[in-house]
Amino acid sequence: MRKSLIAATAALALAAGGAAMPLAQAAPPPPGPMGGPPMGGPMGGPHPHPWMRGMWHHPPHPRLIAPGTFALMFHPKDRQLTAADVSAIATGFLRWNGNHSWKVIDVKPVDDAHIGFAYATADGSVIARFTINRHTGRIRRVG
Numbered sequence: 001m002r003k004s005l006i007a008a009t010a011a012l013a014l015a016a017g018g019a020a021m022p023l024a025q026a027a028p029p030p031p032g033p034m035g036g037p038p039m040g041g042p043m044g045g046p047h048p049h050p051w052m053r054g055m056w057h058h059p060p061h062p063r064l065i066a067p068g069t070f071a072l073m074f075h076p077k078d079r080q081l082t083a084a085d086v087s088a089i090a091t092g093f094l095r096w097n098g099n100h101s102w103k104v105i106d107v108k109p110v111d112d113a114h115i116g117f118a119y120a121t122a123d124g125s126v127i128a129r130f131t132i133n134r135h136t137g138r139i140r141r142v143g
């Protein structure tokens with residue numbers, strides 16, 4: 001009984017494989033949205049699904065702010081930052097990152113194009129010094 005059951009299972013597997021072989025060798029359907037290989041992918045073309053575009057080359061990254069959230073903000077060529085603006089920006093950066101114990105000190109102009117500031121602990125010891133370009137807003141660490 002057991003040998004006949006094993007033989008029947010083997011015969012069924014062979015028959016299924018033999019029937020599937022011609023189907024596997026059939027010509028693939030023409031490429032396109034209704035069949036065939038996908039139009040996009042690692043090697044080319046736009047992906048048929050808009051939500052999948054870019055996922056082949058760029059894995060999804062977590063973002064704090066979605067692109068385009070502040071698209072209505074105007075970015076002037078010259079930001080005309082003052083010492084008060086720099087102090088507010090530096091303090092905002094601390095708060096944004098959850099740091100409520102450090103403070104911003106020594107906010108003063110360094111030259112015509114830069115304003116310097118420093119981050120310090122609550123007791124006043126300096127952690128790092130930075131300059132910010134008053135025209136472009138670019139921040140650079142200097143110490």
